[in-house]
Amino acid sequence: MPYCILTGEIPDSIGKLAGLQLLSLPGNQFTGKIPSSIGNLTLLNTLYLFENGLEGPIPASIGELQQLRLMVLRSNRLNGSIPKEVLKLPYLSQQLDLSDNYLEGPVPLEVGSLKNLMRLAINGNLLSGEIPTTLDQCQSMEYLFLDNNLFQGTIPSALTQMKGRTMLGLSNNRLSGAIPPSFSNLRGLQTMDLSNNNLSGSIPESLQDLRSLIYLNLTNNQLTGKVPVRGVFGNFTGISIFGNKALCGGISQLHLPACPKEATKKRKENHLWLKIFIPISSFMLLFALLALAHRKHKARKASSIRSPLEDKYPRITYEELTKITEGFSSENLIGSGRYGSVYRGSLDEGTTMVAVKVFKLQERGASKSFLAECNALRSIRHRNLIKIITLCSSVDHQSRDFKALVFEYMPNGNLETWLHHGDNEHQQLNHLSLIQRLNIAIGVADALDYLHHSCQPPVIHCDLKPSNVLRDNDMNTHLGDFGLAKLLSGGVSKSLQDSSSSIAIKGTIGYVPPEYGAGVQVSTSGDVYSYGIILLEIFTGKRPTNDMFNEGMSLRNFVETGIASGQYTEIIDQTILSDIELAEDNSNEQMMGMNECLISVLKVGLECSDPTPRERMSMNDVAKKMQTIRNAYLRL
Known part of the structure; x- marks a missing residue:
């Protein structure tokens, strides 16, 4: 019974549940001592009692749990010493977490x-x-x-x-x-x-x-x-x-x-360098002035930032974009982020709807984001990736630099809206069926599989989140927003924003893999982690930043605990379960098949979002696994 705000003490009678294999009571408000009778649960293999108010010593009787593989007692008020008996458990292999207590000695x-x-x-x-x-x-x-x-x-x-x-x-x-x-x-x-x-x-x-x-x-x-x-x-x-x-x-x-020896050495060398430098300084200065003059002449013929897409796609003027968006009016604004705003517009006399992403060049990093997106988009083509139509690299009416990309319009919005913002205008919002969710998940998986394994060099998206998963007129899935993308060259990621930039945490809170916080170089496994979180969000209906996820609890822990306790129906989005229950022609066998499908999907999400990068699946394997799950569901 995780996170049910249960109170009181854990009853001593719990020791009578001789056949119990998993005891999961985290995130409640239990007080008092851990009953020594817990040692009677000799078949127990998993013990979760973290994030309660338990106090007193850890009972030595836990040493009787010879089948125990995992024990988490963190974030309580336990005191006393660590029992030797606990440290002798022969099958304790996954984790022993006693952190954030008052243990001593x-x-x-x-x-x-x-x-x-x-x-x-x-x-x-x-x-x-x-x-x-x-x-x-x-x-x-x-x-x-x-x-x-x-x-x-x-x-x-x-x-x-x-x-x-x-x-x-x-x-x-x-x-x-x-x-x-x-x-x-x-x-x-x-x-x-x-x-x-x-x-x-x-x-x-x-x-x-x-x-x-x-x-x-x-x-x-x-x-x-x-x-x-x-x-x-x-x-x-x-x-x-x-x-x-x-x-x-x-x-x-x-x-x-400078270290002392280095400083002394440099002082001795300075005299020699001065003798060499002074005779040639005049020549170098003259050469630099000539080169600078040449570069200024050349710069007058080019824009301040030239994108890799400018020779590949026909360019549209600032005046044309102003016209098709009705002066970038608020009525046509369909989205806004740190580096850009997206407006609805139409080309070819209103026959082709487009989305115009205008970069906020006054924001530091926006120009680099424009280049990053251009670099990523110049060499990728896939049915599940957003399609670029044209671009604009010009100046506005006040002679300020202006950069914009024009994409195929996605009339059915993004996944964030479908999962979390239902309204009266779209009755179907927030009511995605099981097969629709599977199709969305597979579309994103296929897109990432293509970026990671079919592009040369591979592309790392670096900002996977539901608002970047778009849906077209036919409800097909498209992955967009490559403003933080990076190329993977020679096994090392190269920033598309700045080839000399150092490692930095980029992305959106809740979806950024934990290793990036420790300064790890971005990699395809980081995208896999973000995909895993999105997959769990799609099928639980809960954001990773939900208020219920605090003090050590996370969306991944929430799902992991639910599956381990056999109560997965409590973590699945209730609209999915309602659809299954309301279907009159579902036999018991079909119901079981649907349940197996949901559990399989959640397990893929957990494996993708494993905290250890090397334990995660590759997107190639993820795409195949998700296809297999959908095929099994369609055969029901």
Whole structure:
């Protein structure tokens, strides 16, 4: 019974449910202690009690749950020590999450028994003592979070022996000593946070050889000496080192002082460079002035920004666009975003309806967004992608730069409107049938499959959300808005906005993959994550930013918990279930088939939105899977 605002204490009689395999009571208002009788549930494999008001110690009787694979008790008021019995559970493999409680004392050495555990989160407690050296026995552990505790002593070399580690959190403790150079053994490490400790010594140069490391936080320590410049240290957005007053060197964006030896060397070299530079400076200055004059002459013949589409499509004038949109009137405004507004218009004497996207060039980044969209659209053609008709690169009546793209008009709006904004004008809004939702999901999947696997170079959309999923006159699905798109060249994404730009979080809150927040380079798997969230939204009818999703709960958790508890009908959009129930000719077998279809779709959404990028499906596999699900549904 997740998120049902249940109150009171968990009854001791729960221990009588001997056959129970899943106990899921998160997000309620339970108080009191976890009953020790829970140890009688010997067949239990999943235990969710997070986000309640439970207090007291974790009962040692949980050690009797020999089939337990996953336990999440985070965000309660639990105190006392971590029971050794819990750490000895033989099948605990998915995750053990005890974070954000009031647990205290040292972590038992028995933590080394968790040989098959993938994720351990004990952050946000009052745990103290030294980090146990037995952690080196946990070779399957990918995620280890020990942040926000009272751990002291040095970082044990045991942590550097855990070869499968991808994320390591040690921030906000009392750790001292040097950063172990042997961290370079963790070849799969992607994120490491050592901030807000008392670490000293130099930054090991060997860390710059970790090719997978994309985020490193060393803020507020006592580190000294030279900052490396290769690997993660060469990416300004991938490192954080402020609060270490004795660091020097590093890349220029860090604005650190030069290291002493480098400063001395530069002073010696300056005399030699002056002798070389002065004799040729006059010649170079003359050459530069001539080149500048030539460029100015050339610039007068071209517009300030030339798009890659200008030679491919016929250009329309500003005056023509003003006419067909009736002066860009508010009556013809059909949408507006940060970088542009979209107006309805008509070409060919009213026979061809179009959508005119006018870029807000006064907004920083709008010109680059125009170029990004042009670059993406110049080489893509697919039935599920929006079709460009023409463009305008000119000046307006006040001689200001003017940029616009003209697209095929989509008379049936966008998915955001169909899912969330029903009104009297369109009775069918907010009432998409099951087959309509399947068709929309498949249309988006096919579009992304094409962008990722059939384009050369591949294109990453970077801003998937329902408002960018459009529907034409025949209710076909089209993916639009490539203003944040990027090209994937040589396995590395290249920004279509700025080829020299650094990694930045771009997209829309709720749909941006979590790894982008840690500075990970954008990738096709990021689009897959966004697609997974949209898929869950289509079939639950809930936005990822819904008010119910807070304090650790998310749309993905909501669906995952519903499926795990066998109560998936409580998470499906009720309009879908109403259609199924009202259909008089549905047999029991057909009802079961429809239920299987819904569960299969939700599982695809969960797999696509997995927090770990490498666990996500490719869009090629997603498209095939969704086709299979639809075909099975049509055979009912």
